[in-house]
Amino acid sequence: MTAKPLNAMPVLSPRVSAIQPSPASVLRRRARELRGAGRDIIEMSSGNLDFATPDHVIAAAHDAALRGDTRYTDVDGTPELKQAVRAALQRDHGLDYATDEIVITNGSTQALFNALLATLAPGDEVIVPAPYWAPYLDQVRLVGGEPVVVPCPQNNGFKLRPEDLEAAITAKTRWLVINNPVNPSGAVYRRDELAEIAAVLQRYPDVWIMADGLYEQIVFEGDRAPTLAAIEPRLKPRTLTVSGLAKAYAMMGWRIGYAAGPAALIREMIKIQSQTTSCASSISQAAAIAALDGPQDLLRERIAILRGKRDRFVALVNDCPGLSCAAPEGTFYLLVSCAGVIGKRAPDGTEIGSDRDFAAYLLQNADLAVFPGEDSGVSPAIRVSFANPSALIEESGRRLKRACEALR
Ligand SMILES: Cc1ncc(COP(=O)(O)O)c(C=O)c1O
The missing domain is CATH 3.90.1150.10 (Aspartate Aminotransferase, domain 1)
Incomplete structure (x- = not known):
């Protein structure tokens, strides 16, 4: 032997x-x-980002740790942070979500992954406009799905054209991932451009929308990038609005993201989280409340x-x-x-x-x-x-x- x-x-x-x-x-x-x-x-x-996390956010984390907020929180996040996310979605996008329609995750990366894991069967397709954030593809593959990459030409500002979206949809399409603003091109979809995409999606009721707005505040014209559920409320029942605190508040390492969407999907995502990570960091959640509720100037x-x-x-x-x-x-x-x-x-x-x-x-x-x-x-x-x-x-x-x- x-x-x-x-x-x-x-x-x-x-x-x-x-x-x-x-x-x-x-x-x-x-x-x-x-x-x-x-x-x-x-x-x-x-x-x-080469900015520091704001002082008042760090102070809130310090206070939370001293106060003893050092235990597991509810799997879906503390009620206080969920309330702060709810208020931010209302304030920033006019979007109304109930508490059971929100989950706090370990960065938005986990929100995206849990949603894919909760919904994809082998061979299901996910449309990803290119250029894209690289992990979308391997996250889809990891849960047995097939990414369907749709090239977005530079002459259309690297943005998805409605006709290209329509041509990519098949009977197996489960999700469209739409990232606004786009990493890596920096393109920002305007409201009318999202409305055209929404018009196509209205014709395909089985296609869900993963709206990743991680960079939504980092736009150089206007207040923030719009998000699909706010542009077309009729799509809200099949849209997952995903964002996080990493880029807006220079909190990359704090690992706080969130997703808002239909309660039935959020419930499944929470189930996955309960078996994998338990919850996001209690200290980071306390910090995130200070970031979302605090001064935005x-x-x-x-x-x-x-x-x-x-x-x-x-x-x-x-x-x-x-x-x-x-x-x-x-x-x-x-x-x-x-x-x-x-x-x-x-x-x-x-x-x-x-x-x-x-x-x-x-x-x-x-x-x-x-x-x-x-x-x-x-x-x-x-x-x-x-x-x-x-x-x-x-x-x-x-x-x-x-x-x-x-x-x-
Ligand atoms: C487009 C996009 N979505 C999601 C993420 C995930 O970010 P986080 O997990 O830090 O929230 C990133 C990170 O760079 C990104 O660029």
């Missing part, structure tokens, strides 16, 4: 074998490793700062040979076309054959971590964040230009 080797691989479930670690997490780890090895990596790939100040950074970075990027981008209407990402560098060669002779090659070249030769568009269903492009300190934005612009100029 031979001894079992150490570190033997477990037998993996086919579902897990079919997916990859999220590209953002892989890049974050690689950047950290390189930094640990002494390299001065600038992370332009990250979904983190900091948000406006921060968006003004981001607008300035956006404009500066757009100018720096457009000064790089082979790159071009337009100013996004929302989020803190630039989707940069790198068509002009494809086919060129690095000083060591390596050909830049794809945006993934270009991202690898920038990491290796310019100490810049950027996100390849291929991971978001749009090529050749890279996604870069402008939520970095101004000095880093200037430095990354210099490095980007030098790296592009070195290509032949």
Whole structure:
């Protein structure tokens, strides 16, 4: 009998074998490793904002911990936070949800996943407009569904056209995922554009809508991005309105998200949560109440700062040979076309054959971590964040230009 080797691989479930670690997490780890090895990596790939969580929010968490709010909460969230979410949905979108139509989750990532897990049977289809946030696809695959990617051309501002949506709907379509504003393009659907999409959806009563508004407050014109259930109330009974506190309140690591939708679906999502994570962090929930109920003017100040950074970075990027981008209407990402560098060669002779090659070249030769568009269903492009300190934005612009100029 031979001894079992150490570190033997477990037998993996086919579902897990079919997916990859999220590209953002892989890049974050690689950047950290390189930094640990002494390299001065600038992370332009990250979904983190360089703002601090507001002081009054941190104070509320501190108070909660001292008060003894350190136990499991109700699976679906504390009644106080659910009330704060309810009030925020009413205040921000005019949307009325009852308490049993809301669930608090560990980031909006968990809300999206639980909804898919609660509803998809093998082979069910989920329409995902591209460019997209990469995890939508693997979340769908993980629960046995099939993502159906619908390319959204740049000449339509990277937004889903009603005719393309209609052409993608089949008898197996269970969900349309609609993210507004869009990560990674920064596109913002206007009310009339959502109304046109809603008109198509009205003709397909079996298709549900996952409205992901995680960046809804980060828009550079107007107050916030609209959401589908508010645009077309007749769709509300089959819409899951998903959002969270990560981006609006710079609370990425606090892991608080929420979903609002029909009670029957929310009930199933809560059932899943009860068997998997029990509840979101009690301390983070207390902090989230302070964020949602507290003063909102900091948000406006921060968006003004981001607008300035956006404009500066757009100018720096457009000064790089082979790159071009337009100013996004929302989020803190630039989707940069790198068509002009494809086919060129690095000083060591390596050909830049794809945006993934270009991202690898920038990491290796310019100490810049950027996100390849291929991971978001749009090529050749890279996604870069402008939520970095101004000095880093200037430095990354210099490095980007030098790296592009070195290509032949
Ligand atoms: C479009 C989109 N949706 C959802 C999420 C999940 O965010 P969180 O789980 O931090 O709420 C992200 C994170 O970057 C995102 O970009």
